[in-house]
Amino acid sequence: MAYRDEKLDEEKVFKDPVHRYIHVRDRVIWDLIGAREFQRLRRIKQLGTTYLTFHGAEHSRFNHSLGVYEIVRRIIENFREEPFWNDDERLLCLCAALLHDLGHGPFSHSFEKVFDLDHEDFTRKIILGDTQINAILKRVDPQFPQNVADVIHKTYFNKLVVSLISSQIDADRMDYLQRDAYFTGVSYGHFDMERILRVMRPKEDQMVIKESGMHAVEDYIMSRYQMYWQVYFHPVTRSAEVILSKILHRAKELYFANDFQFKLKPRHFESFFEQEVSLDDYLKLDENVVFYYFHIWQEEDDEILADLCRRFVDRDLFKYIEFDPADQYQQLIELKESFIQAGVDPTYYLEVDSSSDLPYDFYRPGEEEERLPIHLQLPSGELKELSRQSEIVESISGKKRTDHKLYFAKDLIDQLPDNDVSKQRIYDILKG
Numbered sequence: 001m002a003y004r005d006e007k008l009d010e011e012k013v014f015k016d017p018v019h020r021y022i023h024v025r026d027r028v029i030w031d032l033i034g035a036r037e038f039q040r041l042r043r044i045k046q047l048g049t050t051y052l053t054f055h056g057a058e059h060s061r062f063n064h065s066l067g068v069y070e071i072v073r074r075i076i077e078n079f080r081e082e083p084f085w086n087d088d089e090r091l092l093c094l095c096a097a098l099l100h101d102l103g104h105g106p107f108s109h110s111f112e113k114v115f116d117l118d119h120e121d122f123t124r125k126i127i128l129g130d131t132q133i134n135a136i137l138k139r140v141d142p143q144f145p146q147n148v149a150d151v152i153h154k155t156y157f158n159k160l161v162v163s164l165i166s167s168q169i170d171a172d173r174m175d176y177l178q179r180d181a182y183f184t185g186v187s188y189g190h191f192d193m194e195r196i197l198r199v200m201r202p203k204e205d206q207m208v209i210k211e212s213g214m215h216a217v218e219d220y221i222m223s224r225y226q227m228y229w230q231v232y233f234h235p236v237t238r239s240a241e242v243i244l245s246k247i248l249h250r251a252k253e254l255y256f257a258n259d260f261q262f263k264l265k266p267r268h269f270e271s272f273f274e275q276e277v278s279l280d281d282y283l284k285l286d287e288n289v290v291f292y293y294f295h296i297w298q299e300e301d302d303e304i305l306a307d308l309c310r311r312f313v314d315r316d317l318f319k320y321i322e323f324d325p326a327d328q329y330q331q332l333i334e335l336k337e338s339f340i341q342a343g344v345d346p347t348y349y350l351e352v353d354s355s356s357d358l359p360y361d362f363y364r365p366g367e368e369e370e371r372l373p374i375h376l377q378l379p380s381g382e383l384k385e386l387s388r389q390s391e392i393v394e395s396i397s398g399k400k401r402t403d404h405k406l407y408f409a410k411d412l413i414d415q416l417p418d419n420d421v422s423k424q425r426i427y428d429i430l431k432g
Contacts, residue, residue: 043286049240054184067175188226323406
C-alpha cells in the first residue's frame with residue numbers, strides 16, 4: 001500500500017477539552033505529530049503573554065494545531081459526496097491544517113516584531129527544509145511538501161483547499177476562538193460550530209454557507225469581534241507584551257555595546273541579534289529557553305535589563321491610560337522630556353501601543369486574498385455576500401476599530417520626591 005493511503009492498525013484519539021476527541025487514522029498524520037518540529041509546538045503558548053491576564057491561558061500551539069486538523073477532518077467527511085469536492089485533496093488539506101502554525105516562535109507576534117521575522121516564512125522553511133517533517137511529507141510524493149507549503153502560503157491553485165484553513169470563516173479561526181475562550185474562561189468565543197459544519201458546502205473556489213445557517217455565522221462573527229477586544233487586545237496582556245519587547249530590545253542593545261559583557265552569554269539569541277537566523281537556531285529557541293534567560297538576566301549588571309526581566313517574571317507590569325498619539329503628539333514629546341529629567345529612560349519605560357481589528361469585510365478589489373467575503377447559498381443556488389443578507393454583520397462590516405494606550409512605569413515616577421518638578425509635570429500631562 002502506498003504511504004499516502006496507509007492507515008494505522010487502529011484509530012488513535014486525543015482527548016480534547018474543546019472537540020471531545022481528535023481522531024487520527026492516517027499513518028502520515030500520526031508520523032507528522034510525532035516529528036520533533038511538531039512536538040516543539042508544545043513549548044510555544046498559543047496566546048503568548050495572555051496567561052498573565054487570564055491565568056488559564058497556558059494552552060499551546062500544539063493543542064490548537066490538533067484542533068484545526070480535527071475541524072478540517074470533519075469538514076472533509078461532510079464534503080465527500082458533494083460536487084466540486086475532489087477527495088484526492090483530502091490528505092493535503094489534513095496536513096496543511098495540522099502544520100499551519102509550525103513556524104511560530106516564542107511569544108509569537110511580539111517576538112516577530114522585535115526581530116523582524118515572519119512565522120509563515122519559518123513554517124515554509126520547516127516544511128521544505130532538512131527536517132523530519134519534510135522527510136515524512138516527501139514519502140507521500142516529492143512534490144507534496146511544496147503543495148502543503150503552498151496551501152499554507154495561500155498560493156495553491158485550488159482556492160477551495162486554501163479556504164479551509166485561511167478565509168473569513170475557516171478551521172483555524174473556528175478552533176482558536178473556542179479554544180481560547182475555554183482556556184481563558186470567558187463566554188465570548190462560543191458559537192454553534194456543529195451547525196456551521198453541517199451547512200458548509202464546497203464551491204469552485206471557496207466554501208459557502210447555506211442560507212439556513214446564517215444565524216450561526218452571525219454568532220461566529222460576533223464571537224470573533226468580542227474575543228479580540230475582550231481577550232486578544234486586553235490592556236494587561238499588551239502591557240506584558242510591551243515589557244517583553246523592551247527586554248529583547250535592551251538585550252540586543254547590550255549585545256552590541258563595547259563596554260558590556262553578559263554574565264551568561266546569550267548564545268541562543270546571537271543569530272537573532274545579528275539578523276542571521278538559521279532554521280536550526282530558530283527551532284532551538286522556544287519559550288522555556290527564553291524564560292531561562294529572563295530569570296538569569298535579573299542578575300545582570302545592567303539595571304534596566306535586570307529590572308525589565310524582574311517585572312516580566314514577577315508580573316509587575318506597566319500602568320496604562322487612554323492616549324491617542326495623533327491627537328496628543330505634543331504631550332508625548334513633553335512626557336519623554338519629563339521622563340529624561342526625572343532620570344527615567346523613556347525608551348524603556350514609556351510606550352504608546354495601538355491595536356486594531358476588522359471583524360468582517362466585504363470584497364474589495366486589490367485587497368489581500370483572505371478578505372474574500374463569506375457567501376450564503378440561497379435555496380435557488382444563487383450566492384449572496386453575507387453582509388447583504390445579515391443586518392447584524394452589515395452593521396460592523398468594513399469598520400476597522402483601533403485602540404491606543406500609553407504604558408508607563410508608574411512606580412518609578414511615584415518614588416520621586418513630591419517636590420520634584422518633573423514628577424509634577426508628568427502627572428499633569430497624564431491627567432490631561
